[in-house]
Amino acid sequence: MISSFKKALDSGKFIITCELAPPKGINLDKTAHHIDLLKDKVHAMNLTDHQSSVMRFPSLGGALLVKEMGGEPILQMTCRDRNRLALQADLLFAASRGILNVLCLTGDSVMLGDHKTAKGVFDLDSSQLLATIRTLEKGKDLGGGDLDGYPPDFCAGAIVTPEAKPIEPQLIKFEKKIEAGAEFIQTQAVYDLDKMKAFMGYARQFPVKILAGIILLTSAPMARFMNKNIAGVNVPQALIDEIAAAPKGGAITKGIEIAGRMIKRIHEEKMCDGVHIMAIGKEELVPEIMAAAGLTP
Amino acid sequence: MIRSITKPKSKEEIHSLLGGLNRIYIIGCGTCVTLTHTGGAPEVAAMKEALLDSGKLVTGQIVVPVACDNLTSEILSEEIEKIEQADVLLIMTCAFGVQTISSQLKRMVVPALDTLFIGKETASGQFNEICTQCGTCVIGETGGICPVTNCHKGLINGPCGGTNQGKCEIDSNKDCAWTLIYNRLSELGRLDSMRKLHGPRNFLGEPKPGKYEMAKS
Ligand code: SF4
Ligand code: SF4
Numbered sequence: 001m002i003s004s005f006k007k008a009l010d011s012g013k014f015i016i017t018c019e020l021a022p023p024k025g026i027n028l029d030k031t032a033h034h035i036d037l038l039k040d041k042v043h044a045m046n047l048t049d050h051q052s053s054v055m056r057f058p059s060l061g062g063a064l065l066v067k068e069m070g071g072e073p074i075l076q077m078t079c080r081d082r083n084r085l086a087l088q089a090d091l092l093f094a095a096s097r098g099i100l101n102v103l104c105l106t107g108d109s110v111m112l113g114d115h116k117t118a119k120g121v122f123d124l125d126s127s128q129l130l131a132t133i134r135t136l137e138k139g140k141d142l143g144g145g146d147l148d149g150y151p152p153d154f155c156a157g158a159i160v161t162p163e164a165k166p167i168e169p170q171l172i173k174f175e176k177k178i179e180a181g182a183e184f185i186q187t188q189a190v191y192d193l194d195k196m197k198a199f200m201g202y203a204r205q206f207p208v209k210i211l212a213g214i215i216l217l218t219s220a221p222m223a224r225f226m227n228k229n230i231a232g233v234n235v236p237q238a239l240i241d242e243i244a245a246a247p248k249g250g251a252i253t254k255g256i257e258i259a260g261r262m263i264k265r266i267h268e269e270k271m272c273d274g275v276h277i278m279a280i281g282k283e284e285l286v287p288e289i290m291a292a293a294g295l296t297p
Numbered sequence: 298m299i300r301s302i303t304k305p306k307s308k309e310e311i312h313s314l315l316g317g318l319n320r321i322y323i324i325g326c327g328t329c330v331t332l333t334h335t336g337g338a339p340e341v342a343a344m345k346e347a348l349l350d351s352g353k354l355v356t357g358q359i360v361v362p363v364a365c366d367n368l369t370s371e372i373l374s375e376e377i378e379k380i381e382q383a384d385v386l387l388i389m390t391c392a393f394g395v396q397t398i399s400s401q402l403k404r405m406v407v408p409a410l411d412t413l414f415i416g417k418e419t420a421s422g423q424f425n426e427i428c429t430q431c432g433t434c435v436i437g438e439t440g441g442i443c444p445v446t447n448c449h450k451g452l453i454n455g456p457c458g459g460t461n462q463g464k465c466e467i468d469s470n471k472d473c474a475w476t477l478i479y480n481r482l483s484e485l486g487r488l489d490s491m492r493k494l495h496g497p498r499n500f501l502g503e504p505k506p507g508k509y510e511m512a513k514s
Contacts, residue, residue, distance in 0.1 A: 084497055106457040109449055111467045122450040125457075128497050142497060165462050169479040169491075173455035176494045188458065231461035 003100040004072050005044040006155035009184055009209045014267050015274025016295065017074060017186065017211060018286050019046040020066075022057035028065060031057075034283040039071030041287055044101055046186070046276070049076040053113025060090055063099045074157070075099050078107025083123035084132065084142050091136055095151030103157045103186060104129040104177075127173070130156050130180035156181050159213075161188040161232035162199035171202070178206050186276040189215035189226070191235045193265055200271055209273040212266050216279045216289065217255040220244035256285060260292020267293065299417060301329040301365075301391035302424045303336065303410040312351070314407045315385065320354045322383035324373075324398060326364035326390035333424070335410050336360075336389030344389060344409065356382040364394025370401035380404070432502015438490045440481035445498075447474035453495045 008015055020034055038045060047062035063073035075094055077087065091102070106126040110118045124132065132142055139150040158177040164170040174185075185203075190196045190212055203210055215233070217223050220243050223235040239258060246254035263275050279285050290296075306314075315321070323341050330336030338360050345355050357379030361372050373380065380386065385405045388395045392412040399406040414426040429446045435453055436443050445451045449467050456475035459466025463476040482488050503509070 106450065106452065108459060109467045120450060122452065123500070124497055125450070125452045125454050127454045127494060131494070131496070159458060161458050164456075164458070164460065166476060166479070168483075169456045169460070169475050172479070172488070172491050175492065176454055179494050231459050231466060 001098070001100070001152040003155050005074065005101045006153070006183070008043045009155070009273070013043075013274075014295070015209070015211055016042045016277065016290065017044045017046060017274065018042050018277045018279065018283065019048060020062060020283060021048045021051055021281070022059065022062035024054070024056045026057065028057070031062060031065065032069065035066050035069045035071050037284060038286055039066070039069060041290065042277075043274070044072040044074045046074040046076055046103060049078045049105070049107070050081065050113070051108075053080065053108045053110045053115070055113070055115055060094060060099070063094065064097055067098055072101070073099055074101040074103050076103045076105060077129065078105045079122050079124045079126065079129055080107030080110065080120050083121055087124060087129060088132060088136060088141055091133060091154070092147075092151065095136075095154070100152065101155045101157070102133060103159070104133070104182070105159060126158055127176045127180040130158060130177055130182050134181040155183055157184040157186060158182040159188060160185050160203075162190055162196055163188070163192070163234050164232040174203075175206070178208050182208055184209040184211065184273075186211045187213040188232050189213045189230075189278065191233075191239055191262070193262060193271070196266075197269075197271055211274040211276040212272040213276050213278060214259050214262060214289075216259050216277070216282060216285065217243055217251075218280075218282065219251045219255075252282070252285070256288050256292050259289045260294075263289070263293035263295065267295065299415055299427075300332060300424065301393060302413045302416045302426075303330055303333060303391050304413060305335055305340075306409055306411055308347070311387070311407065311409055315353070315387070318384040318405070318407075319352075320356050320382060320384045321348055321387050322356050322376075322380050322385075323348075323358035324364065324386055324388045324390065324394075325358070325360040326394050327360055327362045328364070330390055330394075330410065331360075332418070336391075341389055344387070348387075356380070361390075361394075364388075364390035365397050367397075369394075369397055373398070373402065430507075431500075432507075433499045435495075435498075438493065438495075439478045440485055440487065440490070442474060442478045442481055444474050444478060447472070447477065451498075453498055455491065 045066055047059040049059040050056055059076050063075040066073035104126045110120045133154045133156045136151050139147050160174045185208055220240050223240045226233045227235055243251055243254050266272050277286055325336040325341035341358050348355055361369050385407055387407050387409050389409045395406055395408045416424040416426045419425045426446050428443055431445045444453055449465050460473040463473055465471045465473045482491050
């Protein structure tokens with residue numbers, strides 16, 4: 001069994017993924033609505049794992065819902081909340097339900113979230129989680145034991161921050177993730193495409209598919225907030241000015257236009273293998289962003 | 298020299314730990330907590346004042362030279378009358394001292410400090426955690442800088458995505474260990490060591506509670 005996302009990656013098509021955050025609680029109506037709206041428009045949907053260390057419905061549950069509704073999930077897994085036993089167990093469960101795409105992350109500190117006094121686990125890191133996936137596929141667990149019925153091929157991915165400062169340690173980690181088995185990379189949000197192009201000049205030497213991260217800008221203050229608070233995200237002043245100059249109530253329309261324009265350039269110049277659209281709470285706008293980019297599902 | 302780094306518990310917490318206990322004997326220490334100004338002679342005197350102001354009775358106080366030393370019991374035996382008049386010992390030493398004294402005197406103890414880490418004074422008045430005694434030392438591959446202790450997440454394969462301008466994602470006043478390690482290895486011309494993919498860490502160096510017996514010769 002090969003995941004449809006992996007098939008799409010291998011096909012050489014321009015890949016579109018997007019991101020869904022499961023709810024805080026068990027009311028899945030909105031998540032289901034977004035899945036329904038997007039499942040036939042994108043190649044796969046990421047389900048975030050307690051993003052920013054804020055406790056929510058599990059990414060595994062969200063991925064299962066996507067699967068049940070006929071979509072293609074990418075299960076995000078961080079190493080913050082589970083030790084190696086729990087991570088392996090969840091991978092086995094995912095595989096048993098046909099959830100085969102996994103994005104491996106180290107995870108934010110619990111101190112950034114809403115349970116600040118909790119214990120951060122970090123028994124493994126992102127590169128070790130990738131290697132764990134490759135081990136399970138061979139029918140073994142990390143303790144060296146044999147699995148009774150082992151997972152088919154996962155499609156494992158990781159992230160990189162192309163604008164991290166300093167960049168060199170980040171690139172060493174990036175190369176280790178590929179060595180550990182990453183087949184695809186979804187990047188942190190990028191806004192300066194010339195810098196992205198330079199990063200791709202380096203990254204192209206590795207056998208890995210790269211999807212550029214696009215976060216929808218919704219206002220000038222939101223852009224400034226990201227510049228100040230999110231490591232490696234840098235919205236150039238020109239874009240902030242552009243969105244600030246939008247007519248009253250028109251900032252989101254402007255944000256959609258900017259995202260569309262960036263995706264269009266990435267696509268036309270064949271800069272990356274695809275894009276990963278993060279509309280942060282406004283997932284219903286993903287089809288409009290795609291339309292603004294001239295992409296048809 | 299390694300030091301036990303402490304900070305005072307809040308007045309409220311001490312008040313609640315003392316509960317209905319009114320007769321108090323205070324113990325400070327002349328070593329680490331004197332250096333950090335958390336349990337030396339001036340702090341013990343200030344604590345006495347504060348307790349008297351809140352209506353407590355202080356049966357006595359002392360600043361022992363090294364609270365975690367086995368000799369502490371001998372020094373305290375000279376104070377035994379005042380100690381026996383007290384309902385509780387309020388101990389302004391690190392938790393090594395508190396536990397040493399409680400095992401020696403077998404009396405009710407209340408720590409007045411929180412013990413933060415075993416650290417080193419790296420600049421005047423600044424203390425940093427250097428090693429958390431993990432039992433499986435990895436710094437032979439990280440240029441002598443400990444990622445287990447200095448990286449907030451204890452990562453051994455390089456930085457997480459939160460690293461920002463050489464600082465850690467949790468606090469812009471704390472260095473990112475992996476920027477430090479990168480710089481050190483780069484200076485030493487040993488970045489190959491950082492490129493090595495490490496498997497899961499061995500957390501079983503010495504299972505808690507740590508215990509070590511020297512081989513008999
Ligand atoms: S790896 Fe770090 S915490 Fe462990 S023994 Fe070495 S210096 Fe200490
Ligand atoms: S920012 Fe650096 S020190 Fe902080 S958790 Fe990440 S890698 Fe570790």
